[in-house]
Amino acid sequence: MKIKRFTADTMREAIRSVRDTWGPDAVILSNKKLGNGVEITAAIDFEVEEVEQLANETEHAPAHTAAQGTAPRPEAATQRQAATPEQASPSLQSHLLKARAASAHNNSAGNADELSDLRREISDLRGLIEGELTQMSWREIGRHNPHKAALMRRLASLGLKREFCTTLAAQSAAPDDAEAAWKQALLDLAAMLTESDHDLLAHGGTYAIIGSTGVGKTTTVAKLAAQYALRHGADKIGLITTDCFRIGGVDQLSTFGQLLDIPVFLATDRLELSDILDQLSDKELILIDTAGMSQRDIELSKQLATLVGAGHDIQFYLTLSATAQQAITAEIMSVFSDIKLAGTVITKVDEAASLGGVLNAVIKHQLPTFFISNGQKVPEDLHPGSAIELVKIARDLLQRSSPHQPILETESTRPTTHSEGKRLHG
Ligand SMILES: Nc1nc2c(ncn2[C@@H]2O[C@H](COP(=O)(O)OP(=O)(O)OP(=O)(O)O)[C@@H](O)[C@H]2O)c(=O)[nH]1
Ligand SMILES: [Mg+2]
Structure with missing residues (x-):
């Protein structure tokens, strides 16, 4: 196993230096902040057991890196696209080292399985985060404009995508008059639909x-x-x-x-x-x-x-x-x-x-x-x-x-669906 220290002004530069020198297979064993920069210790050509042992040592070692001030530098936050797992906390880092060591053990079929599990987890997480963000922004709208939020909820119960609900609610001239706003939103929804007079x-x-x-x-x-x-x-x-x-x-x-x-x-x-x-x-x-x-x-x-x-x-x-x-x-x-x-x-x-x-x-x-x-x-x-x-x-x-929803009876001829007979016209 080869071990080397890399110093640079920022963590990002240090990691890039490791990558430039040893390529993507190098692992980072530790990092610490220096007076005017950072130092990271990296390894290549390692045996799995060696890395596992080092990972354990990193995990159980006193939090020297923290004591030496490894709090994220401001640039780390602004360089998110360059952030890598190696910039994680020492204990997370040791887990990552272990994960790398473990993955080195696996054959390519196992890697493919792991990759697809990982993809699924990422996609689940994305769904979770998107759902949360949606909830948060709806709650936010609800706090500032409860009438608008109520209209959006009602539109959403039609099965409409959120972006369409938002557009329709934004167009509403009088969201505090719930029934007028609902009627207008339905007309606006109809206007969003493309029509053709081809017969x-x-x-x-x-x-x-x-x-x-x-x-x-x-x-x-x-x-x-x-x-x-x-x-x-x-x-x-x-x-x-x-x-x-x-x-x-x-x-x-x-x-x-x-x-x-x-x-x-x-x-x-x-x-x-x-x-x-x-x-x-x-x-x-x-x-x-x-x-x-x-x-x-x-x-x-x-x-x-x-x-x-x-x-x-x-x-x-x-x-x-x-x-x-x-x-x-x-x-x-x-x-x-x-x-x-x-x-x-x-x-x-x-x-x-x-x-x-x-x-x-x-x-x-x-x-x-x-x-x-x-x-x-x-x-x-x-x-x-x-x-x-x-x-x-x-x-x-x-x-x-949802039978509790009020019905609009404003049109001269009410449309019919299955429950009321089959004719849509006349
Ligand atoms: N309830 C209901 N059933 C329908 C409607 N349109 C078609 N069906 C029924 O759906 C089933 C499939 O209809 P098909 O016209 O054979 O569908 P298809 O798209 O040609 O099917 P494939 O050629 O097998 O792809 C049949 O039992 C139809 O009677 C509808 O508007 N409402
Ligand atoms: Mg057919």
Whole structure:
């Protein structure tokens, strides 16, 4: 084992000097403050037992470093990015030495395990700290402005992300009138949602309905086809499925196609899709149903590439289930973010406890919601989506889960959700 003393003006410089001389494998055995700087003793080429022994000595030695004034120098606080474990207290330092010694014992597989444990712990700690900070800042707002804090809590109970609650509460002109503030915040929330006046059911077009497994893509395609057929005739519609990955994937859409008297085509690759789209060029509305696969599935990207590369003007509607957990919805959004999405279809609002996850996603990605599905029935359980409808449903779900919350009865027509029947309009 080689041992050497390094002196420098600051701890940071001393550590850098050790690193420059011996590289990252060196360990620091002790440090002390000198009159005009610091001295650290470092070792390299050590045997594990030697370091363990030195670590024990460091741990049990009288606190000479403290007596010699190892209180952190002011620059240590301002150089946090350069701070290293070696700058820790002597006893912590000895633990670190032991940890290093122990880690030298382990093989690489063990190191990988430790690393992943460490990552998990760091991520847990980060969550804990973020949670604490959130609580602290909310408490702070509560102390200074209890009305605003109450509004933020109410908005948060919609499942909205904190940053959106903060923005909405900050916009509130009269937070001390709770009901007026709540009503205004809901209107402001609706204004945060992106809208589009594009009407598939009026104008047709070519649409791929994409989304993760079981969210209601095929059912949405069937509902859209049936509603369009009722308005314009079934002969104006073509249906395509790219779902060749699953047994029964084609059958499900074919059954709807037969019932509606609409031809259904299977496209297994980009060229086939392009050919079928050419064949269907006389149709007003072409709906492409896609395979249900986990958002983590590699096949998904291949399938999406097929659709994107087909050379036709295809609009992508991302189907999001309102029942999915927030984190899953966020993951789905990031997986599908490579595709230029026209908007979303939100399904299963009849089974959802809150719209928070989908609201956060569509606000963040500025996507309009073209349709809202609130049941399994074809075609009636699909309704045009709008910002105000989404907010009304979110509010109603909150009302249902917290009946003590006062209801706003200001709109001329109250929206309905599952508990009150299926119609969202009329
Ligand atoms: N409650 C409720 N069920 C729905 C809704 N939309 C679809 N479903 C049901 O959800 C289930 C899955 O629907 P599908 O249309 O097959 O979903 P998918 O996304 O095509 O599924 P995969 O192709 O397997 O990925 C079916 O039982 C549908 O009836 C809805 O809005 N509410
Ligand atoms: Mg399907």
